[in-house]
Amino acid sequence: METFPWKPEYEIGDASVDGQHRQLFALANRALAATGRAPLAQAMLQLFEFVREHFSDEERLMRRLDYPGRAEHEAQHDALMERLHGLSLDVAAGTLSRAQMQRFLTHWLLGHMGTQDRRLAAYVHARPRAHA
Ligand SMILES: [Fe+2]
Numbered sequence: 001m002e003t004f005p006w007k008p009e010y011e012i013g014d015a016s017v018d019g020q021h022r023q024l025f026a027l028a029n030r031a032l033a034a035t036g037r038a039p040l041a042q043a044m045l046q047l048f049e050f051v052r053e054h055f056s057d058e059e060r061l062m063r064r065l066d067y068p069g070r071a072e073h074e075a076q077h078d079a080l081m082e083r084l085h086g087l088s089l090d091v092a093a094g095t096l097s098r099a100q101m102q103r104f105l106t107h108w109l110l111g112h113m114g115t116q117d118r119r120l121a122a123y124v125h126a127r128p129r130a131h132a
Pocket of ligand 1: 077116
């Protein structure tokens with residue numbers, strides 16, 4: 001069973017961001033299921049690359065919508081990227097535990113998505129035509 005099952009309530013209402021969030025869950029699950037240093041390193045690298053693209057797409061959406069919470073949201077993206085980079089270094093050094101990784105992914109996927117992305121979702125829903 002997947003550690004992070006996708007739920008419909010995670011959808012924010014922007015098709016492209018939602019597709020990427022699903023993909024993120026899939027990559028996070030894959031990383032958590034990886035055993036051995038090389039598969040884990042590869043899964044983390046994939047996650048890292050994908051997240052970078054995803055954040056920049058999400059930031060583009062916020063700019064396009066002139067989203068008032070953009071600065072705060074972007075600051076959280078920056079902090080997450082920094083943390084993810086740190087974890088990648090730990091993977092490369094072979095010092096990352098599954099528990100650490102799971103803690104981070106939980107904090108991020110359920111924490112960030114549950115607060116910042118949900119706020120963005122509310123904004124997107126409030127002006128459904130603005131980004132079409
Ligand atoms: Fe976000």
